[in-house]
Amino acid sequence: MAHGHKSDEKIVYVGDSRVIKKTQEQRLIPRDYSAYPGKSEAFIPNFLLKEWMVGVVVLVGMLVLVMSDPAPLGYPADPKNTAFIPMPDWYFLFMYQLLKYPYTSGDYVVLGAVVVPGLLFGGLLLAPFLDTGKERRFYRRPIASSLMILSLIACTYLTYTSWSHYQVELKEKNIIPEHIKREEEMHANKGGAAGEGAKKETKKAAAIVAADDPGAAIYAKATCLACHGAQLKGMPASGVPALLGVGDGHTKDDIMGIIKNGKGNMPAMYKPNIDKGLTDADIDKLAEWLSKQKTQ
Template sequence: MAHGHKSDEKIVYVGDSRVIKKTEEQRLIPRDYSAYPGKSEAFIPNFLLKEWMVGVVVLVGMLVLVMSDPAPLGYPADPKNTAFIPMPDWYFLFMYQLLKYPYTSGSYVVLGAVVVPGLLFGGLLLAPFLDTGKERRFYRRPIASSLMILSLVACTYLTYTSWSHYQVELKEKNIIPEHIKREEELQANKGKAASGAAKTTTKKAAAIVAADDPGAKVFAKATCLACHGAQLKGMPASGVPALLGVGDTHTKDDILGIIKNGKGNMPAMYKPNIDKGLTDADIDQLADWLSKQKTQ
């Protein structure tokens, strides 16, 4: 019999069967699946096209967020900074917290780093093959639903606990996270730049003094070059000051003191320079040359 109740449908009888004879135009029209149980549709191209469009919208949304609020950059890595507290991205906080427990760290680190994640992700990959029941209501699937709820609760608890411990550590050690400190410095620098715009326009541009001095050759070998740059311009956006004109505010002794004892976010750089092959005489020449960097 015919699928519909249209009066213009033409039925051709072939033996005992009744087959609807379709015209060429009718064959090009996609089949209407709404009369079938579940009101499904053709996977290709209908369902696939809709899923692709949803994926495009989500991807565009992520790109807009990334461009509107880029990830902040921290200070140059300092392996000697023992106060720094490393933290993974938020979606790995649960694993980070799991590895803090005694039964998943130390002698059991393989259990926490390989076995537990392997079981979790392996179970997720095998779920479609192990759970082949046709029932889709979660309360009719107690085992699968219980495991999923348990996983969600565990991940939520471990993530919250990890972040809470991190906040407590920051308060105990009186540490301001680098991205917050960097943002505050950027805002402060913007304020200074706006208030001193008139002065900077009339002030003579600083240039390297005594470029052929022996101290300049020492500077090219020293660790200072990595952060302050060959042109002594530094990285103000990252909190690294320029050395152009440093002689206006610092004497040779002041600069030697900073090299040996550090200042602000800059650690002591005397020993790293000695380890790099410089001598005390070289460092003395370096400090003397830097003290000559004046704007006047």
Template sequence: MAHGHKSDEKIVYVGDSRVIKKTQEQRLIPRDYSAYPGKSEAFVPNFLLKEWMVGVVVLVGMLVLVMSDPAPLGYPADPKNTAFIPMPDWYFLFMYQLLKYPYTSGDYVVLGAVVVPGLLFGGLLLAPFLDTGKERRFYRRPIASSLMILSLVACTYLTYTSWSHYQVELKEKNIVPEHIKREEEMHANKGAAAGGGASKDTKKGAAIVAADDPGAEIYKKATCLSCHGAGLKGMPASGVPALLGVGDKHSQEEILGIIKNGKGNMGKQYQANLDKGLSDADVTKLAEWLSKQKAQ
């Protein structure tokens, strides 16, 4: 081995017969991953191709669901409609329910809206760095497995509770969700068009009587509007009768009694109207105006 540039320096070559000389072509080709069965594989293209194929199957499935069942649409947003119950998408129902509890709402809304979700998602992001053990069997990882099971149970419980409370609230307030109401109205209109005319309730006297009456303005603020609609046509397909021509069936006193005591699937609406800002005189005026709705 030479250590300098002197021409007379002796050069000693060090070699080892056990080292296999490889050609340039052999050095550029990596070992085949079949040499490591069950241990590894090339990320590109082997692993990436598998992931891409799974992603395509999932995406196609989602597209099929979207095309087969379009997203339900309600009416345009109306800030004056106090009977509307806002609901988030199903994957946020657990947070929606969490924010209903007193310790995560009101004065503690920051705790429920920022701190708790921040801890949950922050813990999820830090999990790979905090849990660095090589063990993959869940029963050998009690802390990580317990937190995972606890989070899953909490999300499931909160989601179920939120949806159950929503159904109970709809039933108590006798409210039909807007997207269902709109779809039923669409089907009813299609059926009326196919039948060559309006429904039985609206064939005659379809026009609103005394549209400029003060009672008409009160109606726009009352709870009746959410179910019977601005045109008083109701939703016959879902059991909500039209109010057009209601004066031919009921007197003012009878209508007032229905508002106070309810009838059929309709619950008591008197207190609900008072809660919306109407007075007792307004309710009476509303009943008087509805009694004028007679077939012409």
């Protein structure tokens, strides 16, 4: 035992406090199993550390993609917009398409929404317990490999079919997806602001022309009121144009043609107005009044 700080003081050890050098078998670090045929490395920490490293790389890649290309945003949700076509994220498109078929929807919706997905995902969860063979080559595991290939083909086909059907619906109904329309509007607004420069002029909002005209009273009774509103402002976010200034680009005959034949998402409204109690003369006055709605 030593006391003080003298360099020449004799030191006497009581017991042995030195750390014992452990042998290869006694070390905490797992041995390398790669030299043993048929064996693999230790799960903790070797294999788990590799999995974590791969997970970190994938996570960083996803973060880079998210920051470089922000998620597209549409307009605020509007429950009155009947022209909107709801679409799930791409990884649910196959389930979305599955629920469109008659044998998985309607009276059989439980089959399509619960039973079929339950069997698919339940089988995937139970696969390690059902297929306990040691063979790793896929062609030596025909049942498991066949089921997996069949599932991949089914998911791919349903996803492709769902997206193709969505594109056809957009084309038939002449609809531009909201996130694309909003992005185009943002670019248009930026371009307009750049062209104006520092001087910004506020455009005067159009007002209703001839508010005391008999056509105005007919408009209040017509079906137009439900979508275009009492102030003729429409619902631009839902694809319903404003009628303020409609006379700038449409004559009375043009408006009458739209009432009788429809245009874009708007169906023909002549018969619904007749059924509502309006006469041919009323609709004629309505078209004439709408043609007077000009901004100049």
